[in-house]
Amino acid sequence: MEDDAPVIYGLEFQARALTSQTAESDAIRFLVGTQSLKFDNQIHIIDFDDENNIISKSVLQHQAGEIWHISASPADKAVLTTCYNKTSESRVVTCGAVWRMPPEWESGSHESPDDPHNSHNPQNLELLCHLDNSSHGNASCVLWEPMGDGKHVISLADNHALLWDLTESSTQATISSSATLEGKGQLKFTAGKWSPHHNCTQLATANDTAIRGWDLRTMSQIYCIENAHGQLVRDLDFNPNKQYYLASCGDDCKVKFWDVRNINEPVKTLEEHSHWVWSVRFNHSHDQLVLTGSSDSRVILSNMVSISSEPFGHLVDDDDLSDGEDNHQDEKTQEPLQDSIISTYEEHEDSVYAVEWSSADPWLFASLSYDGRLVINRVPRALKYHILL
């Protein structure tokens, strides 16, 4: 099927940071941040035309440094945050900042999507404010308040979690509260996720092999899954529809699903990757679809029906609607849905450090490997219809 063929886009630089433009619900748009120590770093805005299968891109200059993490505001399409390395006086510092895309970018650089070097005048990002955390160490990631109004972000810096209030159209950032991870040795947050549930009052962080939950109102720890993974935990994601469910992945090549009410055992464990798993993402609408990216250069799309919020939800609806179609029902109930690997995508040739679902089209996702290759894939059509019908 031509339609299902992956679309590949190559960046000139190595890249780790990928996000979908969260506030954009019409266009399929991803943001990629590059990593280069020698050249000016860029943010590539990748637009995907689903109907024509065409990619168009725009490039914005990010001169502050190489981008380790990027995330888009859920409220304002034009606002995003990055974590970037700043090298000064043989010191490497990672900072966080809030940026605004220049309003003209859309019309600006579309003309020359394939020739960035010749792009006469790449536009710069407009700095809104620094998430100044010089006293708190290196920022590993910045998280927007999910579904919020774009006024709150959390940055994780070394062993601190800082909650920022953005005021004056995001040009002012003040720390409203913070939490610090205490313990032996040099503790460092490696990843975090702001829970969309419970009125966005919960945060989950990962450090070393442990996963911790935080209550943002009191900035205190609410749970801690020690040894969640055999080795480093690389990424976390909340199930968007089940408030206690959390996915994690790490260097033990495993993806684990947790019910944070019972942290002794994972609900489910996947062991499909053959190297460290760097990224895990639930589909925003159909949470049985789980995407993982690993340094074995693979992206795996799994169908975790047994722990999804809608394992049999559709069946109930069907029953109500079509009483006459008994055969149809039987067919559906007779084959209990199994957790399964839907597909393994092998388009990458280097470690895949980021995967992301499109915020506009729930059946579309992008993955980014270190060599700068961005691949846009779709959920197989058969499965899509299976889920929808």
Place this chain on the structure above:
Amino acid sequence: MDGDINATAPGTTPPDTDPARKRRVHGMLKLYYGLNEEGKTVDQAESMDPCDINGPHFDPEVYLNKLRRECSLGELMDQETCMVKQIRSLDSDMQTLVYENYNKFISATDTIRKMKNDFKKMEDEMDCLSTNMASITDFSARISGTLQDQHAQITKLSGVHTLLRKLQFLFELPARLNKCLELQAYAQAVSSHRRARCVLQQYSHMPSFRGIQDDCHAIMDKLAQELRQKFRDGGSSAKDLSECVELLLQLDEPAEELCDKFLSHAQSRLEADLLGLEAELRPPLSYGPTAVTDPYTGPAHRLSVEPTAGSPTGPSSLNNPFLSPSSRTDILEFIDRGCNEFVSSLCLVIASYQELFVNRPQEGELASKNIPQMAIGKLHAFVDALATRYFSLVERRIQEEKSVGDNSLLVRALDRFHRRLQAVAKLLPGSAVPSQGTEIVVRAARERIKQYLAALQSFYLNSLTDVRQALAAPRLGGSSAGVGSHLGGPATGKEAPASLPELLSTLSASILNQIKSVLASVHLFTAKDITFSNKPYFKGDFCSHGVRESLVVNFIKFVCQSSRQFCESAGDRGGSTPPALLLLLSRLCLDYETSTITYILTLTDEQFLVQHHSPVTAVTALCGEAREAAQKLLNHYVKVQGLIISQMLRKSVETRDWVNTIEPRNVRAVMKRVVEDTTSIDVQVGLLYEEGVRKAHSSDSSKRTFSVYSSSRQQTRYAPSYTPSAPMDTNLLSNIHKLFSERVEIFSPVEFNKVSVLTGIIKISLKTFLECVRLRTFGRYGLQQIQVDCHYLQMYLWRFVSDENLVHFLLDEIVGSTAHRCLDPAPMEQSVIEVICERG
């Protein structure tokens, strides 16, 4: 005459003495007198011939005329002479005959005369006799006439006499009965009474008889009472009892009641037996708590109690109080006691009961009551109830039999148990007791198999613990010796650390021995001399399902499963299992797959002649499982070892400030450590696994020294990475490179050989190195240090892996990535790198 003459003529003159001739003479005479009837035919044949000289119609005239006509003179002359001669002989014959007859006549006359005299005398005597007889008759008639009256009287008197005797018996009956009662001659009393009973019954309307009858009744009631008393007392022997019962039955006691009483009496005795048995079941109080202790802790306990003793055969009862059976009877004794006391009494009861109630010749009134059926019914209920209790006791005892040391005792006990129940079966056909007994035996056998399985499993786990200890403390000489002795092998005391192959061989040998001994123990169940071994269960199901599936197959599965558990539990919680153990187990499982499983199952099938009625686990399935376990263990081993090295590398990369590092002068210690560890892993794996195949070495790398490793080639290899070129170039080159190299599977399954294992470990380590490097930013000297480190690794690691290009590729990637992450990428001269590495 002519024929005769013709006949005799050719011969000589006949001698007179010839008897034939004599007879012929008589014959001729007879003929002549017409006496002979035989001659008639002859006469008739020749009767008509007048010329026949011997015929009756002989006509001399015709004869003469014929002669004259036919014969010549000479012939006539001859004829005449012959005739004369014959006539003469005939005359002389006649004279002799006449003389003889005369003599006989004379003697006959004399005899007749004598007879005449004798008859006269006899006649006189006969006359005398007849007169005497007449007088006798006369006398007799007179006597009988006289005696007629007296005879009638005597007959009547004798009748009266008999009657009186009977009456006397009746009158004396009460007294007699009393006397019998006193003498306890109950049998006599009963038989007396029985004789009189009918009469008394018949004449009971007469007051005197009524009195007697009443007396008798009273006495008999008393007697019955006494009998019942005796019956109840129970002190008496079975024979007495049966006598009692017989008498009571004769006294019209209701049979049903008697049955009940008899049975209840028997029951009390049998119950005493059962209580005795039960008392044995209850362990003495002082041993109560220890009896609960699992005897399978034996081996470990043994080890600690007598670490140097080399006998693993049996628990030493001296040191282990809970294994000492002296305080309690063993099961054989118990069953013996049960058999001798309970079962034999039961048989006795059944036998005597049947004698009394069932097999009695049924007479008259008793027959109508259908006693046997009722009695049999009661007996069955009785036997069933008691047997159930007995069985429950036996089962309890069997359940207590948990020590798996000596199976023969149990088997013998069960055999005896089963054998003795056959007696019941014979006595009481149709009873459920024997089949229930068989059930118990079957259950016990099943239970036994379960126990053996548990014992095998715990043995296996203990062995593993020992191996683990031996691995954990290889430098402590004592422990390895202890392990050796425990595992049943010779104490490996010559060298302090027990080497892996030794541990493996002792482990697998001891497990195999244990399986064999268990099989031997279980085999006792099917021995020929065991009565229950020919039951269908023991022929079929026990062998195939019990021994093969439940015991052997389950054990093998357990081994695989427990091995797999090592992989799972250890993975998350930080590798609690020593890697060497994983390696050893993996080899063990692999050995199982290749040979041991087949061997064990063949052994089992041969020993037990398993006939597969139901589908059984196939050897291939088990082998597959073992192989899977081996694979998993080896993969896990690779993962764990790779992880250990990875951790070192990761720490070394993460904890250093690579931007501000100094110019490299040495290979970092951690790299040396990595090489050392890899070498020791190589040695370790090499102890258990074969070398494996390498891809052909390139000519230069086959030489040991890395210096020969063409520096020029090295240059060209690294060159593109180092040169700070346009980003496009780098991308293109690395992509082209990747396009033509195979995708490297990092945590991929390994093959069962050393090279593959080492390749896996090195892959994991280097990939970690790569990923860590990518997360850091390097200064100029940082890059150079990585260059030195990678070169060092390259010098030493290539020899361990199957494809050296893999190492080259990964190290290239590392250096390339470092160059990318370098703020000031100024690579070090290759020659300098080599010098540093040479220096060590």
